[in-house]
Amino acid sequence: MALAIFGISNDGLNLAATLFVLGIVVVWLALIVYTYFDARRRIADPFLVACATIGSFFPYIGTAVYAIVRPPEFLEDAHERELEIKAAELRVRQLTEASCPNCEYPIERNYLRCPQCQHRLKDPCPSCRKPVDPRWVLCPYCETTLSERARRKRQPARRKAKEPGKEAKPRESTPPPKRTEKEPVREPDADPRKA
Numbered sequence: 001m002a003l004a005i006f007g008i009s010n011d012g013l014n015l016a017a018t019l020f021v022l023g024i025v026v027v028w029l030a031l032i033v034y035t036y037f038d039a040r041r042r043i044a045d046p047f048l049v050a051c052a053t054i055g056s057f058f059p060y061i062g063t064a065v066y067a068i069v070r071p072p073e074f075l076e077d078a079h080e081r082e083l084e085i086k087a088a089e090l091r092v093r094q095l096t097e098a099s100c101p102n103c104e105y106p107i108e109r110n111y112l113r114c115p116q117c118q119h120r121l122k123d124p125c126p127s128c129r130k131p132v133d134p135r136w137v138l139c140p141y142c143e144t145t146l147s148e149r150a151r152r153k154r155q156p157a158r159r160k161a162k163e164p165g166k167e168a169k170p171r172e173s174t175p176p177p178k179r180t181e182k183e184p185v186r187e188p189d190a191d192p193r194k195a
Contacts, residue, residue, distance in 0.1 A: 039052040
């Protein structure tokens, strides 16, 4: 006769008790395996993964403690969230760069003027009339060399004032030309939308 567990001498009850204990051991081993695989998906440090797995060898309590203190998200989710944040920052930077420096209205790359405030954004190329940046030496579309005078005209007046050793000369004020009676005053064009 087989050795009775818990002092049970009945074969049917002994079998049920043996299966119950076996089930508890199988669930405990499954929790150890679950803790190991879950820790690998949530923790990047192998030492901490080993500590979580060893902690789960305490029956049921180790896995419960791990479930309480484990990181809230998987490593893949954290990596994906970081990529989404970087993409959002890039999009914000692109939107900031693609706005008018005067009124921050959204603009396209090929706009010469802002449609909102009419601020000049770029100058047209003298030959192909495509927008060119004021700092460019030649037009990238038609390879026309931009004139030195036109580039100097585009430079802001602030740059001239900041140059050390050079002081800005005061401009001689000349009175504006007086209008004579013979010059016709130009009336604004009629709005075509009202016609």
